[in-house]
Amino acid sequence: MADSTVSDTAVTFDDVMRAAEVIEGAVVRTPCDRSTTLSRDLGAEIWLKFENLQFTSSYKERGALNRLSALTPAERARGVIAMSAGNHAQGVSYHAGRLGIPATIVMPEGTPAVKAENTKRWGAHVILEGKTLEDAARFARAYGAEHGLVFVHPFDDPLVIAGQGTVALEMLAQVPAIDTLIVPVGGGGLIAGMAVAAKTLKPDIEIVGVEAALYPSMYNVIKGTQMPARGDTLAEGIAVADPGSLTAAIIGRLVDDIVLVSETDLERATFALLMIEKTVVEGAGAAGLAAVIADRQRWKGRTLGLPLTGGNIDPRLLASVLTRELAREGRLSRLTIDIPDRPGELSRVSSVVGQAGANIVEVYHQRVFTDLPARGTELNLVIETRDRSHLEGVLAQLEAKGYRVIVKTAQAPG
DSSP: OOOOOOOSOSSOHHHHHHHHHHHBTTBOOOOEEEOHHHHHHHTSEEEEEOGGGSTTSBTHHHHHHHHHHTOOHHHHHHOEEEEOSSHHHHHHHHHHHHHTOOEEEEEOTTOOHHHHHHHHHTTOEEEEOOSSHHHHHHHHHHHHHHHTOEEOOSSSSHHHHHHHHHHHHHHHHHOTTOOEEEEEOSSSHHHHHHHHHHHHHOTTOEEEEEEETTOOHHHHHHHTOOOOOOSOOSOGGGOOSSOOHHHHHHHHHHOOEEEEEOHHHHHHHHHHHHHHHOOOOOTGGGHHHHHHHHTHHHHTTOEEEEEOOBOOOOHHHHHHHHHHHHHHTTSEEEEEEEEESSTTHHHHHHHHHHHTTOEEEEEEEESSSSOSOTTEEEEEEEEEOSSHHHHHHHHHHHHHTTOOEEEEOOOOOO
C-alpha cells in the first residue's frame, strides 16, 4: 500500500485547490456518470469521468491553463513552447490563443494527423520533429532556449500536475462513494495530481495506474523492473519512454499499484465505450476500462472511478479497431472456400450464405496463386453475422452442401 499521508511532495492539496480556482469557467466541468451496462457486465460500480468532452477533447487543458496563467507579462510577450504527442499540444495551443500568448508546439513525426491539425487550428506554430516524444523534447528545449520561449512541460511541472489534479476534486465531489480510481499513466502528471487531491480528501481510497504493456516506463521506475518501452501502441497518448521525476516521486508515495494492459484489451475497451456509452475515446483514454476488462475479479464489488482522458483518435485507426473487434466477436469473418470454376457456383454459395441469414460484405476469386487444380478456384468471402454462434451455423450449412471452408479470424495483438 502507498503512504496515504500527503506531505513532503512537490505538489500540495492547496496547489490543486488554487488550480481549480484558476481554471474555473475556462475548462469544462465534465460529467461523471455511472455506466449501467458496464457495471452489470463487469461486476463493479463503474463511474466514467468524460474528459473527452473538454473543448479540445482532453483533460490536458487543465494543467496547460494553470501553467500559462502563472506566466509573467514579459514571459507572455515572449511566448511559450511545448512538446507533445497531441493532447497537451492542443491544450496549450487553445488556451495560449485565448490568452494572447504566442505558442510553438513540437510534435513527434508520427503524431496522428487529427491531433496535429487541431493544434494548428488553435493558432500555434507546429513543428514535427523527432521519432519519439523524447526526441521532440530535446529539440523543443533547444529551440526554446534559442528563441527565448518559456518551456511548458506536459507532465513534470508542479503547476501542470496541480491542474490535472482537479479531475479528482471533481470526481469525488460528484461521486463521493468512489473507493478506487483507475488512471491512465504516461509521464504521470494526471495520476500524480489526482493522487494528491484524492488521498487528501479520502486517505483510504485506492489509486491504481494503468500503462500500455508496450510502454511500462513508470511501472519500471516504481517496481524496479527493466522491461523495454517501445513499439506501436493504440495508446500513443501514454507511450512515454521517460516518465517524469517529480511525478514518479509522488506516484511512489501515493499510488497503490500500477498495472499493464495489452493492446487487445485497449482495443476492446475503446470498442466497448463506443458501442455501449456511445462515446469516442482514444486508446489512452480507454486504458482504465481496459484494466477492468483484463482482470474483472480484482475489481468485483468495488466502486470505480475511471477518467476517460481523451477522445482524439485518428478516424482510420478507430475504423480499424472497430472492424478488428467485430471480427473477434465473430460478427465479421473472412471465409476461404474451394469451389469448381464453373458458371453458377458463386450463386449457389451465395444462396447458402443468404439462407443462413448472413450478409456478404466482400467477394473475390483467386485462380492463380493457389494449389488447386486448373478447374478449381479459391473463393474468398467476407461475411457479416450476428455473433460467433451464428457464424458457426453458416459454416455448418456450407459444409453440409459439400464445401470445404477455412475461416480467417482477427489475431490478438501483443
